[in-house]
Amino acid sequence: MIRPAEPGSPAPLGRVVATELKPATPHQFHFWTANETTIGIGAIVKVEGPGVGDQGPGRVVYGVVTDGFAYSDLATPLHDVVAAEGDPARAAESPSVRQEIRLWTAAVLRQQPEEPLQPVPLGAVYVASDADVAQALRMDAYVTGAQPSGIPVGLYTAAGLEAPVYLDADFLLGPEAAHLNISGVSGLATKTSAVEFLLASIFEHFPAHKGRVAALCFNVKGPDLCFLDRPGALDDADRRRYERLGITPQPFERVRYYAPFKADGVNLNTLRTHPDLVGDVEPLVWGLSEVLDFAEVLLNRDDIDAKADAFIDFLSDRVLNKEFDDGFGGSHRVQTFADLNGLFRAIFDGLELSGRSDMWRTHHIATIRKVRNRLSNISTRCKGLVTDDGPSSDLPWGRFEDRTVYVVDVANVDPLGQDLVFARAVSKLREHLERRDLGVEAVVVFVDELNKYAPGDGPETYVRKMLLDISERGRYLGLVLFAAEQFRSQVHRRVVGNAGTTLFGRMDADELATPGYHVLSPAVKIKLATLPIGELMVRHPHFTQPIFVRFPRPAVLRGRDGVERFPPAADLPFEEAVVRQLARLDRRIRPNQVKDLIAERRPDDVRRALAAVRRTRPDDALAYFRRMLGARVAPATAPAREAVPPLNPISEEPY
Amino acid sequence: MPRSWVDAILAAGAVPASYVPDASAGRTDLEEFTGADGVEDVALRTYAVADTRPLAPGTVAFLDGIEQWRVVGYGGVTPIVRGYVAAAVRRRGPDRRLRTAAEASREVAITRLESLAEPLRRALAASGVDLLELAEEDVGQPGRAIQAARRELERARLAQERELGERCLAALGPDEWLVVDGVLSDSAALSAHPRALGVIKSHGAQYFEGPELERALTLPAGHRTSVFQPKRRGARRAIYSWYLRLWPWEGNDLLYGLVRVEAHADAVTVARASALSAWLLRERSPLSTPDARWDRLLYAIHDVETYLRSRTPRDVIAPPGSRLPRTGS
Numbered sequence: 001m002i003r004p005a006e007p008g009s010p011a012p013l014g015r016v017v018a019t020e021l022k023p024a025t026p027h028q029f030h031f032w033t034a035n036e037t038t039i040g041i042g043a044i045v046k047v048e049g050p051g052v053g054d055q056g057p058g059r060v061v062y063g064v065v066t067d068g069f070a071y072s073d074l075a076t077p078l079h080d081v082v083a084a085e086g087d088p089a090r091a092a093e094s095p096s097v098r099q100e101i102r103l104w105t106a107a108v109l110r111q112q113p114e115e116p117l118q119p120v121p122l123g124a125v126y127v128a129s130d131a132d133v134a135q136a137l138r139m140d141a142y143v144t145g146a147q148p149s150g151i152p153v154g155l156y157t158a159a160g161l162e163a164p165v166y167l168d169a170d171f172l173l174g175p176e177a178a179h180l181n182i183s184g185v186s187g188l189a190t191k192t193s194a195v196e197f198l199l200a201s202i203f204e205h206f207p208a209h210k211g212r213v214a215a216l217c218f219n220v221k222g223p224d225l226c227f228l229d230r231p232g233a234l235d236d237a238d239r240r241r242y243e244r245l246g247i248t249p250q251p252f253e254r255v256r257y258y259a260p261f262k263a264d265g266v267n268l269n270t271l272r273t274h275p276d277l278v279g280d281v282e283p284l285v286w287g288l289s290e291v292l293d294f295a296e297v298l299l300n301r302d303d304i305d306a307k308a309d310a311f312i313d314f315l316s317d318r319v320l321n322k323e324f325d326d327g328f329g330g331s332h333r334v335q336t337f338a339d340l341n342g343l344f345r346a347i348f349d350g351l352e353l354s355g356r357s358d359m360w361r362t363h364h365i366a367t368i369r370k371v372r373n374r375l376s377n378i379s380t381r382c383k384g385l386v387t388d389d390g391p392s393s394d395l396p397w398g399r400f401e402d403r404t405v406y407v408v409d410v411a412n413v414d415p416l417g418q419d420l421v422f423a424r425a426v427s428k429l430r431e432h433l434e435r436r437d438l439g440v441e442a443v444v445v446f447v448d449e450l451n452k453y454a455p456g457d458g459p460e461t462y463v464r465k466m467l468l469d470i471s472e473r474g475r476y477l478g479l480v481l482f483a484a485e486q487f488r489s490q491v492h493r494r495v496v497g498n499a500g501t502t503l504f505g506r507m508d509a510d511e512l513a514t515p516g517y518h519v520l521s522p523a524v525k526i527k528l529a530t531l532p533i534g535e536l537m538v539r540h541p542h543f544t545q546p547i548f549v550r551f552p553r554p555a556v557l558r559g560r561d562g563v564e565r566f567p568p569a570a571d572l573p574f575e576e577a578v579v580r581q582l583a584r585l586d587r588r589i590r591p592n593q594v595k596d597l598i599a600e601r602r603p604d605d606v607r608r609a610l611a612a613v614r615r616t617r618p619d620d621a622l623a624y625f626r627r628m629l630g631a632r633v634a635p636a637t638a639p640a641r642e643a644v645p646p647l648n649p650i651s652e653e654p655y
Numbered sequence: 656m657p658r659s660w661v662d663a664i665l666a667a668g669a670v671p672a673s674y675v676p677d678a679s680a681g682r683t684d685l686e687e688f689t690g691a692d693g694v695e696d697v698a699l700r701t702y703a704v705a706d707t708r709p710l711a712p713g714t715v716a717f718l719d720g721i722e723q724w725r726v727v728g729y730g731g732v733t734p735i736v737r738g739y740v741a742a743a744v745r746r747r748g749p750d751r752r753l754r755t756a757a758e759a760s761r762e763v764a765i766t767r768l769e770s771l772a773e774p775l776r777r778a779l780a781a782s783g784v785d786l787l788e789l790a791e792e793d794v795g796q797p798g799r800a801i802q803a804a805r806r807e808l809e810r811a812r813l814a815q816e817r818e819l820g821e822r823c824l825a826a827l828g829p830d831e832w833l834v835v836d837g838v839l840s841d842s843a844a845l846s847a848h849p850r851a852l853g854v855i856k857s858h859g860a861q862y863f864e865g866p867e868l869e870r871a872l873t874l875p876a877g878h879r880t881s882v883f884q885p886k887r888r889g890a891r892r893a894i895y896s897w898y899l900r901l902w903p904w905e906g907n908d909l910l911y912g913l914v915r916v917e918a919h920a921d922a923v924t925v926a927r928a929s930a931l932s933a934w935l936l937r938e939r940s941p942l943s944t945p946d947a948r949w950d951r952l953l954y955a956i957h958d959v960e961t962y963l964r965s966r967t968p969r970d971v972i973a974p975p976g977s978r979l980p981r982t983g984s
Contacts, residue, residue, distance in 0.1 A: 073961070083940035095747070095940050095955075096752075
């Protein structure tokens with residue numbers, strides 16, 4: 001008989017049992033409960049060992065339920081068949097129900113006292129309270145105290161309890177450990193939502209003593225991250241969870257959007273082109289100097305050899321942005337792809353005219369031609385992002401703002417261009433963080449589709465090397481990688497292995513069958529395979545076992561809802577697009593003024609002038625645009641061609 | 656910290672022992688012919704009950720008891736037995752689950768005081784344990800003394816069951832039945848109650864001879880005999896009874912699946928003997944395996960036994976290997 005609890009004291013929900021075959025150990029124990037119980041896989045429980053004398057309760061052990069068993073006193077299934085005389089319907093007619101047991105296995109989260117480490121006492125088992133959850137997960141070490149560093153990650157929910165679970169900022173954002181990896185099947189909006197929620201949580205709870213923090217998010221598919229500044233729909237349960245977690249349910253206050261142009265060079269290549277929103281999107285355009293340092297990203301390693309590498313280095317070191325004598329009497333100042341093309345042409349012409357040899361400054365002409373072909377091709381393949389000519393428009397290096405999300409939308413960019421954007425952006429972040437002049441002390445870089453960028457197999461790529469570098473060394477700099485993927489098993493081991501915190505959403509059963517998940521019990525795997533939206537399994541350095549948490553929907557507009565509410569605008573004609581961009585910079589500008597200015601002008605000239613205005617942000621944008629555009633050059637009149645009389649006047653006679 | 660009475664007698668000079676006799680389980684029964692009077696039929700007949708609509712009481716209480724014992728010491732050659740008896744009533748409601756409604760247990764020391772040395776006697780008296788005295792003629796030979804102790808303990812168990820059963824009758828709901836493992840006729844209250852059933856698995860006592868005995872013991876599965884009234888023996892009360900075959904005996908033995916049912920000696924009992932039998936047939940499921948007596952042991956009774964065994968103090972039963980010689984360490 002279950003003894004009623006004493007008033008004021010919680011009733012035990014089970015008791016630890018141990019047999020020779022299933023003993024209690026310092027890391028695992030078994031307990032039984034009533035058949036009808038509120039706990040399940042993932043529940044946190046507390047075991048109180050019997051105390052000695054009047055010294056109160058003895059050893060206290062916290063555990064998380066990792067497996068469950070039910071069985072009856074049936075000796076063999078055959079006996080059930082015999083009793084029912086072979087008729088399954090009759091089995092249900094038995095007047096008595098067999099004795100059953102609910103036996104649970106729990107993994108130890110924490111023991112108090114921690115030393116000496118001993119087997120779990122055979123005591124009563126209780127549902128963990130809020131305070132117990134904090135103790136069990138060792139959150140007491142960093143959620144309270146003079147400099148708390150807890151970052152809410154969600155609510156632990158079991159047995160009617162909702163207890164906030166915190167990550168330690170020192171272990172999420174460095175310097176102790178860092179990086180976060182999230183896995184889960186696609187299409188459930190869990191991975192992106194979790195990161196959006198967690199960023200909001202970080203922005204609100206990042207400890208003041210750790211300085212300023214920003215996030216750089218690469219939007220690599222659809223409109224996922226295009227509406228982070230717009231409020232999304234929340235229900236009462238979400239609001240209650242936000243309140244419980246101490247997070248304000250509101251969209252991000254400061255979001256900066258960047259997107260390259262489309263091939264036309266004036267329409268932005270993003271889904272955030274609704275007239276009400278497109279004004280916030282800054283163009284992302286890079287020129288030769290931005291690209292050349294990362295030429296390795298764009299050039300296929302297989303066909304670029306050491307000689308080509310050396311020539312590219314020569315161009316970077318000796319030619320770019322310098323007065324350079326080509327050796328044939330010409331002087332070049334290479335700043336753009338067009339300038340570089342001019343240099344190449346001069347070299348080829350010079351070698352051909354001089355007839356000297358096939359070598360130019362120790363570089364063979366074949367190597368020069370190869371590099372020229374590859375580089376010339378870049379501006380074609382990444383048109384819109386890489387400009388042939390003209391200045392660049394870039395992220396605000398050195399001026400990053402606290403609690404600001406920088407979204408770089410490369411969803412519709414050629415994969416090569418995505419690699420370039422990622423490589424350059426991360427390199428610049430690292431460069432500035434090393435110099436401590438980025439504007440913030442820590443940056444979270446969010447990369448989705450890690451399967452694609454850091455696969456476990458396949459050729460070594462620049463991007464993968466870069467991700468490895470962040471994973472292994474970023475925490476010292478404050479460069480933190482938040483990465484998401486569908487199949488964790490297919491991501492480079494060192495990238496996922498260096499993630500201090502790991503989140504799992506609903507997982508694919510095949511993925512769970514891979515060796516990386518062997519540490520999980522079958523029951524936990526089943527739970528992972530059926531995890532509802534909004535629930536995650538969390539691994540964190542302070543938690544000795546994975547914990548399940550529920551997080552509220554992010555307070556931002558989901559990508560697909562955003563596209564419905566703010567449908568992307570159709571591409572504007574060239575003239576209209578130029579007008580809109582100038583008008584955004586200076587509201588006094590009238591469309592007709594711009595149209596008159598650019599009528600019959602070469603689009604490249606217009607684009608160059610527009611980029612200059614964007615970069616300079618003058619008070620009088622139209623005047624500056626006019627000056628950059630230069631004077632209209634009247635087309636020269638072609639001299640009239642004189643008719644050349646036929647050598648033999650046509651006679652009347654045909655022969 | 657108070658010591659157990661076993662520790663006390665060992666300290667008082669008893670030679671320690673740890674001996675569980677082979678026949679410590681089970682119960683003794685009469686092994687004699689007593690005779691019976693026909694109630695339903697003059698001559699014993701058989702009735703098929705498989706197609707009879709069974710009685711289906713919403714709530715049923717099941718009563719059973721256990722006994723555990725072992726020799727814990729010797730005073731000279733006189734054994735000192737530690738006995739434990741317990742009985743419980745487990746009630747089954749509409750959810751078909753069994754829950755304990757009442758239980759009682761008792762620990763006893765069985766020996767002959769006069770045969771023990773004075774310090775042992777004092778130690779036993781001081782310990783406060785219930786003492787069951789063996790008769791003088793039973794303690795001459797240790798083997799006989801042990802058999803006598805077993806009978807004493809069985810009597811103690813029956814008394815415990817009877818007391819608990821009678822107590823339970825008072826709390827029985829208006830439509831609730833009490834099913835007892837064993838005879839009802841030992842108790843005036845139980846045998847007189849209209850909703851008490853005794854289910855007897857052992858068949859030491861025989862009530863028929865000749866063709867009627869053959870008819871009773873070769874009863875087909877799903878059949879019962881006519882209701883009869885066993886002839887009174889000693890203090891036993893008037894009761895109605897019949898045999899019921901739960902499982903086919905062919906291929907096993909005559910008593911396989913055979914139970915004898917006891918119920919209130921009343922015309923109503925005769926009228927619903929088939930319905931009661933059909934109900935007990937349903938109680939075959941679930942099987943009470945792995946108990947060796949599963950062919951006659953109702954699952955609910957088995958459940959009461961299991962419950963009682965799980966509640967038995969662990970030191971009553973000698974742990975395996977405890978008879979190995981003690982090592983020096």
